Amino acid sequence: MGRGVLHPAQAATRFSLNRHAPAPAVATFVDYYWIVQWDLTGLPHYDQKILPHPNVHLVFEDGLTGVHGVDPGLFVRRVHVAGHVLGVRFLPGGFRPFWDRPVAELTGQTLPAADLFGPAALDTERAVLSTQDESQMVARANTFMLSVLPERDPLAEEVAAMVHHIVTDPALTRVDQLVSTLGVPARRLQRLFAEYVGVSPKWVLRRARLHEAHERADRGAGLDWAALAADLGYADQAHLTRDFTATIGEPPARYAAV
Secondary structure (H helix, E strand, O other): OOOOEOOHHHHOOOEEEEEEOOOOOHHHOEEEEEEEEEEEOOOOOEEEEEOOOOOOEEEEOOOOOEEEOOOOOOEEEEEOEEEEEEEEEEOOOOOHHHHOOOHHHHOOOEEEHHHHHOHHHHHHHHHHHOOOOHHHHHHHHHHHHHHHOOOOOHHHHHHHHHHHHHHHOOOOOOHHHHHHHHOOOHHHHHHHHHHHHOOOHHHHHHHHHHHHHHHHHOOOOOOOHHHHHHHOOOOOHHHHHHHHHHHHOOOHHHHHHO
8 A cells, every 4th residue: 555554454445546657757746646446335434544745746536636735644535435536646846846836835735726727637637537447547647747747947856855865764863964964054954845845854754754653563563662763763662652643643552453
């Protein structure tokens, strides 16, 4: 299921989640397309919890196609009956050239896609939802994205590389380490992240630690939480427990036991 989908073993019994690479020209701005399909006809609805990443998403769904800014909390999506959606996950900073405003203005918000992209967004919604063939859905998403591509922004690509560095280097746990590693002054780093990512460097660092914590918890019981807290740069296990509980809604040991 991938990092960020909580309790992935349960989720896999309710829906499928597949990722697809975008067209090469689109890949300058977009990380990947994701497609969720489900059929719960005759079954109860299912509420899936997602721990969001520092990415903006454009989601094509029936009557609700929109641009979703970074969600600073926990995202819950209800699936029921049958259906599918296609999402465009922009690289961190990759949505800024489309928006031409600070991405922080979108944080925690959803903007109707037609307000930004015009009627073509709704035409693409209908085209994507008219088929269950994922290759056709991806082709239609590529056609749309290629029609709205802005000019490349070197700063957006620089910021994407910064975020990639954070989420792939477990040794980075503090902003001062990041400043030293990147050689970028703290104030400039803060401005760049507000302008291009929508959340602060500290938020990205903290979220990366929580993604690692939930992913390890999903592997099963027997986890040494004190050792994990140390690995992730927490002062002690209590700090990890408070952070995990405040964000995910339950203590890590209880989460792991489900």
